Amino acid sequence: MKKMMTKKAKQNAITYGIVIIGFLAMQLLSATGHMSSSLSGLLIPFCYYVILAVSLNLVVGVLGELSLGHAGFMCVGAFSSVFFTKCMENVITNSVIRFIIALIIGAVIAAIFGVLIGIPVLRLKGDYLAIVTLAFGEIIKNLVNVLYIGRDGNGFHFSMKDSLSLGMEPDGQVIVNGPQGITGIPKDATFAIGVILVLITLFIVLRLVDSRDGRAIQSIRDNRIAAESIGINVTKYKLMAFSVSAGLAGIGGALYAHNLSTLSATPKNFGYNMSIMILVYVVLGGIGNIRGSVIAPIVLNLVLDYFLRKMQMLGNNVVLQFLSDNRMLVYAIVLIVIMLFSWSPKMIEWRERVFHKKAKEEA
Amino acid sequence: MSFLNYLISGISLGSVYAIIALGYTMVYGIAKMLNFAHGDVIMVGAYVVFYSTAAGMPAIPAVLLSVVICTVLGMAIEAVAYRPLRSAASPLAVLITAIGVSYLLQNLALLFWSSNTKSFTSVVKIPALKVAGLNISGETIVTIAACILIVVGLTLFINKTKPGQAMLAVSEDKGAAQLMGINVNATIALTFAIGSGLAAIAGVLLCSAYPSLTPYTGSMPGIKAFVAAVFGGIGSIPGAMIGGILLGIIEIFGKAYISSQMADAIVFAVLIVVLLVKPTGLLGKQIQEKV
């Protein structure tokens, strides 16, 4: 028994280790002056992509349901946390403390949205659940785009129409301005905080998976009817996985937003395109493989954004140019090929045959 | 614009949704999968017509060419990406692959045809009809007529022909149909062929009424048409038509009377309400899970 415990703990330690080594390597690069500006601009995105991928994997890989509304929860986390930051900009001047509170607010509100949306949605499963989560994600994005919030001496004013109908005093300030979103955000996000958030996310997800509640969630994924027969409350555990995932996506969104000066909800950042990009990371890293969700976003972005550009500078290679210009095309092909390779019964059979043959030859 | 005008444009948009929804509902009913890429086939169909008419081809042959190309495309997608995963262990596998195919089509379109918005010239040459102060465009007339024709044609096909009966059998029980000597693979391929051919027609009609064409043109109408299919009851042909038309009306009314920015949100809210109140849709039937 002891041996098995340590085996699991060792696997988890490797995952944390990868994150810490990555962080130290980046610190080393910048200390020795080797950090290029294009790479340093990728550091915080790495952190929120990892957080988003790991949290989505909790739903897709551990619960076994496909959520296409992950960007919606990211959006909730982004707007609620930045709203707090803007309101408190002159009250809490310590940017770290302010950001920590903002992160907690982003996570909690996104998790609450996760529960509110999860209660109706989780009665469904499979394709229906996927399409309804997509619908909710789009609704959230749409709502944020018609949301106006301002503040003056009398307090807060809300409107769903335009900034004029807020009816504020002349000294009032529009904080959330519909499609223009929130402007003048203090850049509270740092790479170090990002890495800490990645570690916290991993800590929560890995430990949850390896607990009584995590086993219950996995049992629903593997066989819902059998799970019910041994007394697992399916709705409760679906909701737990969904809301924890939403809360963590909220943290990812908060980190994303505090790395920008202007935050607005566009189809690109909070539409289902984003949800699907996160899904690509999860699939590439391996559905249910948490460590894979840490590595995949970094590798994909490094390869496509950074190395390709670097190599292009060396020699103007047509293929490389093509790959870096058509990133989503590459993602789409990667997604299809990986799914076919890892899930098609024929491919599985073929892999086993080849693998066994090799094993025999070696023996 | 008056209430009646909104109603007519709602029915017109809804008829396009209905034609797309037919493709979804047939594929879902028979192959039991959500073909996420269906909406993007619409876009391909519209581009084919755009380029072939630009090259001087008359409208009707261009539409026929588009139907042929989309039919082949649909069958190819099914054979390459979906068939190998039909008996995969996880039901998510084929859904995720379908999302991948959707993205592949969008990005191939981006590569070949660029992201520049193309201004689509309507293929409909019928003059507008003026009745009692209402102005009904030729596109609207053709769209509604096409929708009715297709629904009647498909219903006859499924109920009166052998391949149609095979589709019904496969949708009821794949295993049993196989044992009865029905070629399940061929039947599913035929379903994709019909659905994709309809998608081409829907693409032409959609772009004739809303003439801006980009690689993303198909994606939102595709998702909305799925909503329509669920609304009407997935697997049901009359359901797809009723769901499509109702959704079109809801969308246009939502845009006109509530908020143009919230129109999509309203459409999706309909989906959520339907699934919560009557998960089988208006005309769908209950499926019991076997224990």
Added chain:
Amino acid sequence: MAMLEVKNLGISFGGLRAVNGFHITIEKNQLYGLIGPNGAGKTTVFNLLTGVYKPDAGSILLDGKDITGEKDIEISKAGIARTFQNIRLFSQMSVLDNVKVGMHNHHEYSVLAGIFHTPKYKKEEALMDEKAMELLKVFDLADMAETNASNLPYGKQRRLEIARALATDPKLLLLDEPAAGMNPKETGELMDMIRFVRDHFDMTILLIEHDMKLVSGICEKLTMLNFGEVLAEGATSEVLNNPQVITAYLGE
């Protein structure tokens, strides 16, 4: 008092009366068989007893407690566990975790305790590990505790499913065609194992089976179901020699 007492149980599906007027009384520690031709409604009876379906008539008393119409979770907590005709394991989880998840409602700690590994978590996990390994030893699966359930050979999968059911600490164990797909040798071993489970765990067992050798070999009493209704019941030899039962099985 009987361990299970069912009276007048019935359910219809869309006009079809799948089970009608079903009754059964099983004493504690009894090994009871439910037999009948295909489509007689045997598995439906199991689904009614375990709360998968809600009966539209009748009553179910488990150890004197009325559980009629309760949800499956409540019935599991009340003490009925089952296996399935087509094995339903948690295939991507380890053999050990399959058993531990069966103890879900007996070893509780909060989500936060699970994340922060509090002393309560450690204590409950250690207890679960210990109990689960004991169960696995009984079923000769201990050496495969870390294997994914899907990688077990067929016979071991059947055994693991029984182990998981026992992990819920039931009063009544329902086995749905435990010998399906087994050769005579494996069936023989299974018979020994079922007897062992009854004696070792002091268990009451109701099983559905088509293999008459198994039924006549281990069941003390039988109920024969035909077209959703009880055709015969009583001691095993009596029921098996009942001419009506023979006709129902062989057809006219």
